[in-house]
């Protein structure tokens with residue numbers, strides 16, 4: 001096991017700058033998820049850690065060894081690819097053993113270790129098959145086995161679950177989590193699925209256009225997103241963004257929001273006094289207020305400010321029923337009650353937890369602190 | 370297919386007529402193409418009297434292989450009356466190494482050009498591809514000089530070299546186009562597993578290649594075996610390949626023209642490539658259309 005340090009990594013293809021100075025520090029045994037939209041440079045970064053791509057600038061260290069010029073095979077890493085990249089003409093057993101064979105591990109020991117790994121991943125009955133004779137989930141397991149058997153310092157995963165169906169993805173996700181706990185290995189995991197990121201990671205690095213937007217724990221990223229991009233990317237259903245103008249209220253800052261209730265538009269003054277320090281100097285200026293759907297819940301509680309508004313449409317998802325509301329002529333998603341226990345329609349009471357709202361500068365998109 | 374079904378359903382008569390017409394045309398063309406082959410085979414089985422007396426298209430009275438025996442081991446080529454036998458083995462010892470070398474090198478260059486992209490790889494490929502379009506007549510003089518410098522003029526080795534070099538353009542094209550369909554991630558995975566350039570080639574890429582190897586082997590074998598130009602230009606006498614020898618056999622006439630021997634000689638010369646097509650032809654088509662590797 002080892003720590004992993006990426007210092008100001010830059011990657012250019014000709015004039016195109018794909019990574020613009022990425023710095024990430026990983027403790028020994030930490031699980032880092034690289035999250036970002038397609039084309040933001042996640043795979044490029046992972047390939048640079050693996051040694052499959054050269055760095056244009058910067059430095060990568062595994063443990064306390066600079067590995068910039070170290071061949072991939074000597075970096076003591078293992079990688080699981082999105083397409084699994086199983087060797088089609090070899091059996092599962094040969095696939096798993098190939099890395100050991102290349103490192104000159106004696107045959108008897110190879111067989112022993114392959115068997116162990118196959119047991120761990122519950123695929124000992126598949127060892128004699130060819131990859132083409134396996135299901136997607138089984139192929140995925142073989143790819144994992146190939147990485148596991150080497151017992152490397154650092155595991156790298158490039159969207160390993162994206163080719164699986166929803167149910168299998170859930171299963172494998174748990175399996176990877178369990179594996180990480182058992183091995184306590186350093187892992188870097190690339191995905192564009194934010195749920196995967198939130199459930200697996202010790203820390204998440206959010207990438208956009210080759211730049212790290214935020215590097216923090218899932219809780220921190222969810223509760224205190226660094227900017228509007230992060231706030232919009234993480235969380236499902238996504239955060240609502242409302243343009244508001246900060247006013248000086250009696251108890252502190254406040255903002256008018258036009259709600260639709262009983263067929264008419266009704267202005268309501270939202271109390272933002274919990275954000276007094278944050279909004280210092282913003283009175284009279286526009287800001288963006290971010291409210292996650294669960295911060296607007298149906299019913300009257302003392303968790304926040306109660307308002308009445310009309311439900312436009314409802315979307316039942318089973319566990320939750322989402323309500324589409326109309327604020328400032330903009331669609332706003334709110335969380336209704338759980339399950340199908342209550343019919344949601346017409347004008348109803350909603351509690352807004354303004355305290356938990358995130359406020360962003362509309363120009364820079366940065367969260368106000 | 371669907372068009373035919375749609376139009377023929379309500380009008381079975383016209384469909385039948387169309388079908389008959391189609392068969393008729395196909396049969397006419399089949400005869401057109403097969404007739405010369407029939408004449409060649411038929412004539413080779415007749416003796417000279419029968420050829421002189423009967424019609425060109427008449428069936429031979431009996432299966433008489435004496436013309437074949439004569440062409441194989443007795444016919445005079447120039448002043449040597451050895452038949453085609455030694456030249457046949459010349460061709461074999463030229464074609465087999467030529468095929469193996471050009472196929473192996475083509476596989477290696479195709480692999481390097483697709484999986485180890487170096488700066489200018491595409492330019493190199495374009496230049497190699499250019500070799501497919503160079504007419505062989507253009508290179509005869511410089512090649513003759515090169516062979517002279519190397520001291521292998523008028524030897525089988527010289528021909529092996531020439532065919533390996535000029536086959537490389539085609540074999541590289543075959544293998545390169547096949548290997549681009551193999552995912553790069555396979556090579557990346559193997560690199561991380563600790564395999565190098567040649568190990569990856571031998572253990573991962575080559576085992577995936579049989580379909581395209583068949584294509585390359587058939588193509589190269591046909592090209593090298595059937596070649597006349599290089600054989601006639603760079604060899605004389607006993608070192609000649611069978612194509613050149615056959616030509617000389619036909620042209621060496623002392624007295625009566627022995628049509629049956631000429632025909633048998635032509636068939637002996639063509640037999641290896643015919644056999645290759647008959648036994649491996651369907652792999653040829655399969656290999657040309659083979660797609661990427663899944664899993």
Ligand SMILES: Nc1ncnc2c1ncn2[C@@H]1O[C@H](COP(=O)(O)OP(=O)(O)OP(=O)(O)O)[C@@H](O)[C@H]1O
Nearest residue numbers: 013016018036037038039040041042043044045192
């Ligand atoms: N060899 C290359 N030459 C030029 N540009 C490249 C090259 N490889 C990648 N890129 C560019 O770098 C950017 C990042 O690619 P990368 O594969 O890292 O994206 P990604 O975040 O992994 O996306 P995805 O989620 O789709 O896998 C892309 O815009 C891509 O077009």
Ligand SMILES: [Mg+2]
Nearest residue numbers: 042043044158
């Ligand atoms: Mg990627």
